[in-house]
Amino acid sequence: MTPPTVQTLSTGEARLHDTVPPGQWRLIAPALAGWGVCAWMIVTAGAAPWVTSVAAGVGGVLMGMAFWRGGRWRSTWLVLVLGCALVVLLGGRVASVEHERHEPSFVRAAEAAERITLEVTLANFPRSAAGAFDASRTWVRAHASGATGDVPLLLFLDGTPEASWAPGAGLSVTGVLTRSPVGDPAAYTMRVSGFENMAQNAPGMQIQERVKSEFGRFAAGLRTGLSNAAAQIDGAELVPGFAVGDTTLVSEQLDAAMLESSLTHLTAVSGANCALVTGAIMWLLARAGAGRRVRIVGAASSLAAFVAIVGPDSSVQRAAVMATVLLASGFGGKRASSLPALGAAVALLLVIDPWQALQAGFALSVVATGGILLLATPISRWLRRRARLPQLLALPVAVAVAAQLACGPFLLLLQPGLPAVGVLANVLAAPAAPLGTGLGLIALSLLPISPPLAHAALIGASVPARWVAATAEVTSTVPLARWFWPEGWPGALLLAGCQFGLLIAWALHRGHLSLPGGVRAPRRQPWKAAEPPAQTLRVATWVVASASIGVFVAVTVITPASERWTTPADWTIVACDVGQGDAVLVRDPAVPDQVMLVDTGDDELKLRACLERFGVNRIALLVLSHDDRDHVGALSSIITRVDAAIISPEPRQPGDEERGAERKVVRQLHASRVPVTIGEAGLTGELLKATDSQVSAAPSKGLSWEVLAPRAGVIPADTNSASVVLMVDAGGTRMLLLGDTGHAEQQELLARIEQLEADVIKVSHHGSRDQDQGLPARARAEWALVSVGADNGYGHPSGDTLAALARAGTRTLRTDFFGSIALSPGDTSLRPWVEREAQPDVGPHP
The missing domain is CATH 1.20.58 (Methane Monooxygenase Hydroxylase; Chain G, domain 1)
Structure with missing residues (x-):
């Protein structure tokens, strides 16, 4: 969702009436049509030349009809001609970029999977990979020169890049190229194994390249300085995001709350920031007595500098281009019109980079802006007249509702459910966000001049930043914050x-x-x-x-x-369908408020949906079997519900330095004040609690557990071998949970422990081939649960593993076939329940 555009914020309210003024659609309509044709040309290989030829011919015929037989329809013919001209431009650009992306030497290197060295130029600032457990991995867009032109790349590297990395910086990188899907903005991805900064003033470098590189380093220094200064102030972690879109200080927990409350757009620089910059400069110049044209030139210059510091992201480009069109129209003395400006922005950005036509961020930015321009005014007017809201409150409510209505269908393509709390969160954050952004930009400007004054501005900016953070944290936990809707x-x-x-x-x-x-x-x-x-x-x-x-x-x-x-209320174990990951709920049905969760998976929305479906509000004990992302990636979404946690020992090779205090999972649990225990063989415990409903009931056995592996004092070689293996007894039902252990760990477990019989076995590592085939026969379980993602690229579960379970008389239930799976105590055996029926070729329903 994108904040209001330049005109909306600068005037206080979009200047649109219930009926759009004549001529407003003459530019936006061809732009939208060209957008759709451009997207089709990209996904249809080889179609661009043909579409370009047809559009040129049709456009010529329409132009002739417009001038010879136009009459009162002449304006309509000219709009169609404009659309054809745009398609011709886009077709030519798509054909040109396709030629560049198919650079022969790059194609050969990707097919051979050979290590190559390339000289590249960075296209934006580096960013950390999403997720707390991949925070040491960064990515950056770049382009490399080839015989056919510039080839767009996406570089992945481990560790933190140098502070001087900025758009325009030159690098020599070494790695293996992988071909990207046809619709991806980058033609290739490279996992960088080594890199070297190129000389900034190389003899062959052109003057404009040197200037761009030097300014990039200056902008990177400003961004780094702002982030370092904000890191020293409590509650200021959102300020760099407000000002320049830098979210490196935002914790995983706060980022998840911002996402759930639909506030992430506040830290993604877009139209609101551009409006604030241009509006502030024009106000200052007006106070100094400058004329209209001087004010416009000053605003345009400051906008260019701001965009260079922020980085050329699609939302920033869209807002900057739209603001430029508005400023240009004002320079000539004509009334600025936001809807044609949006059309011009869409057309120009697609001509510059046609591959934006398939990017979700670009689509959401354009749709949100259009929704605000068309709907904000009538909604605001209705709120003032019917709901009697004051203008100060009616406008932010109208903007939030308009953007939500426009973006709602598109957001469902990215995440399931309707963020019902988003409108409330945006209304509450509306007064604070511009203040935090303005003070953050002031601090950015003052850093090279007066660090103490910049520090004072950051302290002031931290107040609205705390307000936004508190709004996100509170609204994200409101009941029914996200409504069900098909994805x-x-x-x-x-x-x-x-x-x-x-x-x-x-x-x-x-x-x-x-x-x-x-x-x-x-x-x-x-x-x-x-x-x-x-x-x-x-x-x-x-x-x-x-x-x-x-x-x-x-x-x-x-x-x-x-x-x-239709969901069973007496379940004792649930395998949540969280895709290619693990999340298992365990409890004694007689003690329903004492729940153990083993792992969280990597899909926060699916995990929360599973907890809600099975009525889990608190987690008495969280067990994180090991630190792989598919087992701990969604921790931030449920960490506030956790009473205590058990985690695996830290895997490290002999000779490595101690890093225990730096484990990200440990830091996150400690930050939420969750007691942490290292899970090693011999550790035992139980979850027992009498409730009012149990007073007259028979005594419950409750839930008890024992850690079977890994052994104490043994340093695991990797995360999988560090997996915590549990034997759980829940009301008399025994469950063996194997984490992601492999053949070696299972063989050691069989040799060390005699009693491994269980009623249920959670199959290790999504049913991979790396299993001890004798373990199912020793466990003699009635049911086996395989938590695995549909259509995964790993071949999970393995046919050998399924065959070993079948030979042992164990019936297998898979989340990729059945969705979430629950087992409940029956008269003589466990009773299965599945979320959905399996396909006919999968086998009979259990």
């Missing part, structure tokens, strides 16, 4: 249909749309009583609105309720 294209189309239905009903009610036959709601006339609409119009409006609202309520309320009703 992917089906969910997006369904939501768009509901919104479109309500829009149609509103248009019928207000008389903007008529029924077939010309039946239209009468317009209100001054000094006259409103005429009642026709019966057929009232019925049609009611039917369309009721159908849209009915579908929305059915999906958001009735579907989740029915799922809860």
Whole structure:
């Protein structure tokens, strides 16, 4: 979601009436059509030359018709000609970039998977990979020169890059190239094994390249200085994000809260930041007595400098181009129009980089801006007149609602569910974000001049930053913060249909749309009583609105309720479907409030959905079997619910220095004040708690557990061999949880422990081939649970592993086939429940 655009913020309210002024669509319509054609050309190899030829021919015919037989339709013909001209430009650019991306030497190197050395130029600032457990891995976009032109690359490297890395910096990198999908902005990815900074003033370097490199280093120094200064101030971790989009100080827990509350756009520099920069410069120049054109030139210069410091991301480019169009139109003395400016921004950015047509960030930026321009004013007006909200509150509410309505269907393509709390969070954060951004930019400007004054500005910026952080943390934990809605294209189309239905009903009610036959709601006339609409119009409006609202309520309320009703309440073990990862819930049904969670998986939304479905609000004991991301990646989403945790010993090779205090999982648990115990063989415990419902019931055995591996005093060779292996007894049901142990660890376990019989076995490492085939026969379990992602690229689960389980008489349930799986105590054996039926070729339902 993108904040208001330049004009919206500078004027206080978008200057749009209920009816869009004439001519506003003459630029945005061709831009949107060109966007769609551009996306199709990219995913259809070889189509660009043909589309370019056809568009050129059609455009010539339309231009002739416009001038020879145009008449009153001439403007329409010219709009079509403009669309064809844009398609010709985009087709030529796509064909040119495709030629550059197919550089023969790069293709050969990627196919051979050979290590090569390239001289590259960085295209943006380096960023840390998403997730607390990959924070030491960074990526940066770059391009390398080839015989056919510049080839876009995505570089991955371990560790933290040098502070001088900035757009325009030259590097010599060594690594292995991998071909990227056709729609990816980078033609190749490279895992960098070595790099060397190139000389900044090499003899062959052109003057403009030297200037760009020097300014890049200056901008990198400013960004680094702001981040270092903010790190010394409590509560200022969001300030670099407000000012320049640098989120390196934001913790994983706060980042997850920002994402859940739809506030991440506040730390992604876009239109609001550009508006603040240009507005502030124009105000200062106006106070100094400068004329209109001087103010515009000054604002444009400051905008260019700001974009260079922030980095050329798509959202920043879109906002900067749109602001430039607005400033240019104002320079000529014409009234600036935001909707045509958006169209010009879309067209220009696609011509510069056609591959943005397939990028989610670009789409969300454009859609959010368009939604604000078209809907913010009427919504704000309605809130003032009907809800009696003051202008100070009505405008941020209207902007948040407009952006949410516009982006809702597109957000479903990125994550499931509707962020219902997003509007509230954005309204609460609206007053603080601009203040924090402005003070952050002031601190950035003062750093080279007066560090003490910059420090004071950062202290001031930390106050609104704390407010935004508190808003994110509180709203993200509000009950029903995210409503159920189907994900992917089906969910997006369904939501768009509901919104479109309500829009149609509103248009019928207000008389903007008529029924077939010309039946239209009468317009209100001054000094006259409103005429009642026709019966057929009232019925049609009611039917369309009721159908849209009915579908929305059915999906958001009735579907989740029915799922809860069909979910067993007496479960004892649950394998949550979290994709290619592990997350297992264990409890004694007689003590339902004492729950053990073994691992978290890597999908926060799926984990929270599983906990909600099975009624888990608190986690008495969290066991993190080992530190791999597919087992601990979603920790931040549930860490506030955890009472205590057991983690694996730290794996390290002999001779390595002690790093225990630096383990990211340890730091995160300690930051949330969760007691931590290292899980080693011999460690035991139990979860017992009497509740009111148990007073008259039979005594419960509760839940007890014992750590079987790894052995104390043994340094594991890697994370998988460090896996905590548990034997859990929950109300008489025995469960063997194997983590990600391999053949060697399982063989040692079989030799050391005689009693491994269990009712349920959680198969190790998603059912990989690296198993001891004799373990299932020793365990003699009734059920085996395999937590594995659908269509994973690892071949999990292995046929050999499944065959060994079958020979032992153990029935296997897989999350990729059945979704989340629950086992409940039955009369004579455990009773299975699955989230969905398996496909016919998978085997019979258990």
